[in-house]
Amino acid sequence: MIEGIIFDMDGLMLDTESIALESWERAGKEFGYVISRELMMKAVGRTLVDTRKLLVKNLGDDFPFEEVRKIRIDYTKEFMSLNGVPMKEGLIEFLEYCRTLKIPTAVATSTNRSDALELLEKVDIVGYFNTIVCGDEIEKGKPEPDIFLMASKKLGVNPERCIVLEDSENGILAATRANMIPIWIPDIIIESDIARDNARYICNSLNEVNIIINELNN
Template sequence: MAMKKYKISLVIFDMDGLMFDTERIGVLGWHEAAKSFGIEIKQEFLRDMTGLNVKSIEKVFKKYYGNDLPFYDIRDLRVKYVLDYIEKNGMPVKPGLFELLDYLDHRGIMKAVATSTERKRTEKYLTLAGIRERFDAIVCGDEVERGKPEPDIFLEAARRTGKRPEECIVLEDSANGIKAASRAKMFPVLIPDMRRPDEVEELVYRELKSLHEVINLLESLKEEVVL
């Protein structure tokens, strides 16, 4: 059987927990917002909702807390907590992000963001970090019909940049993101954040410790051949 050499021409970035250390702040935000409504946030809820868009998070919330609690009121308080923290302390950028973006520019590899976060907040985060204009495409959770773990958001990023799925590496920290990248027939690269999602280990192409290591991976893929 002939060997095929894959040329990586697009790197797709998740945002929260991958580029920015915002998942930790978000967890604190959920706890603080829930207190205002007299409930306690469960670890199972935090686990199941990671990487999902707003509509999907609402379904998970109602699964654990029923239909009586005002999900969007609680979520709005959580969002305010996160934004207030960032306004006060600055955007917590993950180590290696700027170096990786510079490397991709040097190599001429395109860059896209595919995040479950809605467009308005995504734009704000990227702007505060000073990297809004560095991406060739930005696809947000409120712009696709089906969120992660379905592949729609990654396929849309590939479509907007004119790339085939087999040319794309996806950088993700969540189980839902890895599932979506795998279903998109892309190369899912796991960089764990707060919790290592063991349940998707068989779907991961590579697991790395930080964004710094992505550069070495891409260097190795210059010559890599696969069946």
């Protein structure tokens, strides 16, 4: 029986990864840096600290991370103020399904807590979750298992009976290392041997996850 379900946020519940990639690219140009899509794809699922290390390593010690990040955030907020925060297909229906089954749920996102809560509150889904664990609350981010283990501990559930819903390679690896049940729902990364080899199940959208839960619970 499934005892808990842990959700990633960006790219899994909220359709925000592509916005972030474009915003990083635009912000980099203002400072004379080329921040490629390929480079930022490596940062998907990672914490702010790990993203900073990745960019400095690839763009040089002089890369003004905080300044560029501020511009990136401004671009993202501008987009969302005009268009709202886009949610992934089937999200509300699946959250209602989990509520019906009375399965404890958690968010485990690499995003810092203040930013994560702002997004979750904007789409009015905070109330669906028993707990929320964020990237600035753990020592080691994905692909290490820390964030998922903390989430399962807060839920009071057995990690081996916990589903993790993820769109990133780093998230799938973290869930595997936590001995959980990783379900990969591809977003901007649609071809990945790492995710494919480590995911227990692969779904096209959240609309398909209830089928897997029904199978595991019977």
